[in-house]
Amino acid sequence: MKPTRLPCLERAGLDGWMVRLFDSIEENNLLWLAALAEECEAAFGDTLVDLVPSYTTLLVVFDPLHISPCEARKQLLDILATLTPAEAGTSGKLHELPTWYDLQVGPDLQRVADMSDLSVEAVIEAHSARDYRVFALGFAPGFAFMGLLDQSLTCPRLDTPRQKVPAGSVAIAGQQTAAYPVVTPGGWNLIGRTPARLFDRNREGLSLLRVGDRVRFVPVNQDTFEAEGGETTLTNGGPAK
Amino acid sequence: MSESHLTGFRVSRAGPLALLQDAGRFGVRHLGVTQGGPADLHAWAWANRLAGNTWGTAVLEITFGGLELVAERDLTIALTGANLGVRHNQQAAPMWRTLAIRAGDRLAFGTPVNGLRAYLAVAGGFRGETVMGSAACVVREQLGGFDGQGTSLREGDTLTVNEADSIPADQIAPESEQRDYRQTTTLNLLPGAQIAAFTGRSLFDAFNSEWEVDQRADRMGVRLTGPRLQCTISSLVSEGISLGAVQVPPDGQPIALLNDRQTIGGYPRLGNLTPLAASLLAQCMPGQTVRLRAAGIDSALRQHRQFLHSLR
Numbered sequence: 383m384k385p386t387r388l389p390c391l392e393r394a395g396l397d398g399w400m401v402r403l404f405d406s407i408e409e410n411n412l413l414w415l416a417a418l419a420e421e422c423e424a425a426f427g428d429t430l431v432d433l434v435p436s437y438t439t440l441l442v443v444f445d446p447l448h449i450s451p452c453e454a455r456k457q458l459l460d461i462l463a464t465l466t467p468a469e470a471g472t473s474g475k476l477h478e479l480p481t482w483y484d485l486q487v488g489p490d491l492q493r494v495a496d497m498s499d500l501s502v503e504a505v506i507e508a509h510s511a512r513d514y515r516v517f518a519l520g521f522a523p524g525f526a527f528m529g530l531l532d533q534s535l536t537c538p539r540l541d542t543p544r545q546k547v548p549a550g551s552v553a554i555a556g557q558q559t560a561a562y563p564v565v566t567p568g569g570w571n572l573i574g575r576t577p578a579r580l581f582d583r584n585r586e587g588l589s590l591l592r593v594g595d596r597v598r599f600v601p602v603n604q605d606t607f608e609a610e611g612g613e614t615t616l617t618n619g620g621p622a623k
Numbered sequence: 624m625s626e627s628h629l630t631g632f633r634v635s636r637a638g639p640l641a642l643l644q645d646a647g648r649f650g651v652r653h654l655g656v657t658q659g660g661p662a663d664l665h666a667w668a669w670a671n672r673l674a675g676n677t678w679g680t681a682v683l684e685i686t687f688g689g690l691e692l693v694a695e696r697d698l699t700i701a702l703t704g705a706n707l708g709v710r711h712n713q714q715a716a717p718m719w720r721t722l723a724i725r726a727g728d729r730l731a732f733g734t735p736v737n738g739l740r741a742y743l744a745v746a747g748g749f750r751g752e753t754v755m756g757s758a759a760c761v762v763r764e765q766l767g768g769f770d771g772q773g774t775s776l777r778e779g780d781t782l783t784v785n786e787a788d789s790i791p792a793d794q795i796a797p798e799s800e801q802r803d804y805r806q807t808t809t810l811n812l813l814p815g816a817q818i819a820a821f822t823g824r825s826l827f828d829a830f831n832s833e834w835e836v837d838q839r840a841d842r843m844g845v846r847l848t849g850p851r852l853q854c855t856i857s858s859l860v861s862e863g864i865s866l867g868a869v870q871v872p873p874d875g876q877p878i879a880l881l882n883d884r885q886t887i888g889g890y891p892r893l894g895n896l897t898p899l900a901a902s903l904l905a906q907c908m909p910g911q912t913v914r915l916r917a918a919g920i921d922s923a924l925r926q927h928r929q930f931l932h933s934l935r
Contacts (some may be wrong), residue, residue, distance in 0.1 A: 393815030395895030396924050398865040400816065407860060419653075432652040434863030436887050441863025443652075447931045451920060518861060519655040520887035523764055527861070564765070581654075583754055583766070589654040 389462050391455055397431065397446040399458055404438040407529070409515050412474070412594045413467035415440055420468075421461045426454070435593045436518040437527075474515065474594045479561060479576045481510070481552050481599045482607035487575035487614065490540075494554065494571050498534050506601055508532045509573065514559060516595045524563035524581025524589040528597055531557045543569035550575045550612060552599065559599075563589075574599075577612030628750045630695045631784025634776050638689025638732060641776040643749055643768045645681040648757035652886045658866065659759030659767060660882050662842055662905035663740050664898055666704030668934040669800060670744035673701035673721050675791025678935040680748035681758045683776075685741045688732040690776065692743075696726045698784065699746035699791055705738025705804065705906055719796040738804035738906035747787035761883055763843070804906035810879075811900045811918035812869060816892035817856060821871075825852040829893060833912040834877070836904070842883040845904055847913070851875030854891040861889040867896035869915075879904055897923045899930065 392400040401418060404411045415435045422433055422442055429449040434441040444454050483506040485491050495502045514528035521527075531554060539555045544567060547553070551562045553570035562568060563580035576599070580590045591597065608614060644667065647660025661667030661684055671680045688707035702709060702718045709716045709732045716722065716730065724730070732741065751758030752771030760768030760775070768774050769782060776782075821829070828850040837846035852875045864870070868880045870890040879896055880888075881904075896904060897918060907913060 393813060393894065393920070394863075394865045395813055395815070395867055396897060396920060396927055398895075400862065431649050432658075434652045434886055436862045437860045439860075439862040441865060443865060446924060447928055447935065450924060518887055519653060520861065521655060521885055523651075523654060523656045523766075525655050588651065588656075588755065593653065 391458060393451065394441060394443075396451060398441060398443045399451070399454060401440045401442060401458060401462070402438065403440070407437045407517065410467070411438055412515060412517070413470060414465065416468040416594050417465055418461065421465065422458070425457050425461060436520070474596045475592070476513070476596045476598065477591060478598050478600050479552075479578050480602040480606060480610055481574045481576045482602055482604055482612060483509070483552075483574035484604065487548075488552070488573040490571035491573045494535065494537055494573060497537050500534060505535065505573065508535055509554070509559065510599045510601050513596045513598050516591050516593050516597065517558075519589065519591070519593060522562070522564060522566050524591065525560060526580075526589075526591040526595075526597070527558050527560055529558045531559055533557075537571055539569040540571065543567050547572065548575065548613070550577060550580075552576055575607070575612060577607055577610040628783050628785045630781045631698055631745055631749070632692040632782040633695055634690070634778055634780040634782065635693050635729070636689065636691035636731075637776050637778045637780075638685060638687060640686040641690045642684050642686075642760040642762070643681050643751045643758055644684045644760060645751070645758050646679040647759050647882065648755055648761075648767070651755050652863070655886050656755060656766070657761055657764060657883050657886055659757065659761040661742065662881055663704055663742070663902040665800075665902045665930065666740070666742045666802070666906075668930075669719065669796050670701050670703040670742040672934055673703065673719070673791075673794050673796060674699060674744035674746045675721070675787065675789070676744055676746065676748050680744065681751045683743040683749065685732055685743060686739055688734045688741075691729065691731040692782070694724050694726055694728045694730070695781070697724070699723050699787065701744045702741060703744075703796070704742040705740050706736040707738075707741045708733025708736050709741065719801045721791055721793045721795075735908065738802070739908060740906060745784050746791050747785040750783040750785050763883060802903070802906070804903065805911070807903045807907055807911070807913060809914050809916050810904055811897045811923060812915045813894050813897060813920060813923055814917050815894040816868070817854065817859070818893050820855045820891055821893065822853045822855065825850075825854070828852060829877075830915055830917055833914060836907040836909050836911045836913065837876075838909045840909060842881055844878045844880045844884055845907070847877045847879065849876070852877065856891050859889045859891060861887045864888045864892075865895060866898060867901040869893045869896060881905055898927055
């Protein structure tokens with residue numbers, strides 16, 4: 383396939399356009415995506431149904447009764463023609479997620495250490511040393527895909543996903559990290575657990591984390607974890623085979 | 624203060640899956656929350672129309688049958704969508720029309736005769752728990768439905784119904800709208816996304832083969848089996864997925880994504896089924912065969928707007 387000139391628009395049904403801005407994952411993408419989303423909200427007004435940002439794209443969904451794909455396309459091209467990125471300092475709230483890194487709640491911690499040729503302590507240090515960016519939300523409500531991990535921690539997903547990953551589990555896969563908002567099946571490597579409520583239907587804004595936010599995992603001990611409402615007892619089915 | 628909502632039905636037998644569905648959950652997909660809503664938008668919209676309700680009123684979506692309800696008071700209802708052999712007391716219940724039932728009457732769903740999902744609307748509308756602006760019941764996300772927790776109906780549940788403003792006039796859906804889902808042979812697909820990255824042979828196969836509807840089909844998506852489609856890209860950086868998107872994982876067998884799909888995904892896609900084609904696919908029995916037709920945007924938009932104009 384010929385390389386595509388970016389940005390470009392791809393049809394996404396009769397009520398959507400995929401705006402493709404980039405072809406690789408970079409932190410700076412988020413500044414452009416934030417600006418584009420904001421412009422879309424202003425320009426489409428009531429005809430806008432949903433905006434789904436992800437690493438390199440923004441899916442724009444509109445009401446096809448009130449705006450045609452052709453009109454929506456023109457609108458988007460106008461926005462793209464004059465788009466400037468959001469200011470680096472202004473976007474992205476910083477969240478500190480207290481995290482209890484322990485084999486009790488992070489059954490893959492030892493295996494990750496073995497694969498990376500690091501001690502468990504060094505894995506914890508590497509994971510908590512840097513701020514991550516939220517590149518996308520998906521998979522489940524409030525599930526934030528964050529990156530990028532220190533190269534030394536890069537490890538594949540499990541061959542067989544667990545049937546039930548406990549809520550709050552902090553996990554890594556590939557060059558990404560995440561925390562599970564609710565109990566779901568999951569194939570990432572579990573290295574710890576946070577007491578933070580990642581998704582709360584009764585909270586304004588619902589999801590703790592948004593695309594573009596920054597996240598820092600702060601190591602805490604079991605006492606702090608439990609004092610902050612963390613659940614230790616949830617079973618995680620033990621280490622992956 | 625008068626009660627404006629009362630018990631309408633009692634569940635005397637729970638079938639495999641009966642979910643409350645309004646139009647869906649919108650404006651929260653950027654948080655990873657799926658759309659939900661009726662798998663068959665067409666039948667859902669007609670159920671509300673025939674029950675005298677406005678677009679968006681919550682309706683029961685009954686999959687496969689099995690459900691049995693007892694009316695707790697006199698109600699006006701409408702049944703559309705799949706014929707699941709539903710009986711009103713001792714008789715076959717008429718479908719696609721306004722129907723008055725009395726307190727104590729029994730509605731018993733049997734097994735699929737034609738299609739998979741029936742819609743039961745009641746004048747005034749079922750009263751669900753609104754979560755993030757919608758009562759759409761999504762089991763996987765534990766959102767919406769009567770309890771707000773995304774629970775399928777259970778035996779012993781009582782279903783609350785809003786008081787109707789007035790008794791709706793008797794109506795029958797035009798025969799052309801009363802779908803025979805066994806006749807579904809062609810699904811309109813709007814090309815898009817990564818379609819240019821599929822091999823020529825695969826594009827020919829995609830639009831010139833019979834596709835069998837697989838057993839692996841639910842409200843997230845329906846798998847189609849047939850010739851193996853090959854794409855020059857095997858996976859992408861995850862991106863937003865809209866209703867009806869047809870994705871092709873590395874095994875080459877397409878999956879059409881429906882209302883409860885995950886909000887983002889990373890498999891290459893051929894494009895999107897039109898909303899009405901997605902509705903038809905949601906009614907197809909496993910083993911049924913369909914063809915994909917590359918549709919033009921103008922005619923697809925005209926058809927969809929006509930549908931929205933007449934029912935929304």
